[in-house]
Amino acid sequence: MLVDAFIPCFIDQFYPETAENFIQVLKKAGCDVNYNPEQTCCGQPAYNSGYWKEAKTIATKFLNDFAQAGIVVAPSASCTGFIRNYYHKLFEEEAELLERTHTIRKRVFEFSDFLVNHLKTTDLGAEFNHKVTFHDSCAGLREYGIKEEPRKLLKAVKGLELIEMEKLETCCGFGGTFAAKFHHISTAMTEQKVEHALKTGAEYIVSTEASCLMNMEAYIKKQKLPIKTIHLVDILA
Template identity: 85%
Template sequence: MQIDVFIPCFIDQFYPDTALNFVNLLKKTGCDVKYNPKQTCCGQPAFNSGYWKEAKTVASKFLADFEMANIVVAPSASCTGFIRNYYHKLFEEEEELLHKSNKIRKRVFEFSDFMVNHLKVTNVGAVFNHKVTFHDSCAGLREYGINEEPRKLLKEVRGLELIEMDELDSCCGFGGTFAAKFHHISTAMTEQKVEHALQTGAEYIVSTEASCLMNMQAYIDKQKLPIKTIHLVDVLIHKRQA
């Protein structure tokens, strides 16, 4: 199966190893992976900040970059959820671009959804000898609609113990520019989320969203807490004890 990968700008700039692991995992399942080096951003940061004109410019480029793709997969429910749910609002008055956005929204998938529901793969032979807890991002849970898919992948990882935290559907406090505009509220939310994770005794917080992980890791580092964050993709690539 030939697929195009979309590497969100956040992962491209801050977590390039996750991007490489993502590509390698897809190749391991037998996918013929294509990467368009001209790709940039889906437009979500500008859209969420109210800059719809600028968001439309970036989103138009995304449509052009992936116009010929049959399937687009990304290691982010936030970006894929935005493309699926909001592109038609951006282009509702532009017939040609609206048509293109309606076509691509049916071909864009978040990684765990694609693996579990389309490739029908849950076991990739990973080994990760650690206790982990899973963070459901707001975008993943409410925008894209994933919940069981990441957990099905984690439960097949040898040596991994998944322990669910209290209030697992609560926000980590990031929310894009929310964390900058409402710093004190955001920090309180992050503190609560990390405390719930610590109470499980887990060594790692796993998520599908790099932005959430970066937000929580910053708080963890500042408070010098005995827990780490890790992307789902980076867990699934492990072959030996970390």
């Protein structure tokens, strides 16, 4: 199966190794992968900050960058959820772009959903001899709608022990610009989330969302806590 890889700007800029591992995971799953180097952002940061005009410009570029793509897969439920659920609001007064939006939203997938529900693949031959706990991102859980998919992938990893934390559906405190605009509230939420993870005895916090992981990682490093963060893609690779 030929798929186009969409690498979110956040991963491209801060976690390029995760992007490379994402490509390798897709190949391990039997996909032929195309990567368009002209791609940039989906427009979500601008949209969430109220800059709809700028978001529309970026979203139009996304539609153009992936105009010839068939299936588009990304290692982020936040970006794919935004494309699926909000692009039509940007283009509701432009018939041609709105039609393209309706078309692409049917073929944009978050990678754990794509692997489990479309390729029917859970075991990629990965090995990770550590105890982990999983963080459900707000976007993944509530906007895209994944929960069991990443857990099925983790449970198929040799040597990995998955331990669920308390209040696993609560936010980590990132929320994009929320972490900057409401720093003290965000930090309190992050502290609570990391404490729940520590109580499990896990060595790693795993998520499908790099932004959440960076937020928790910053807190963990500042407090010198005995736990690490890792993207699901990096385990599967």
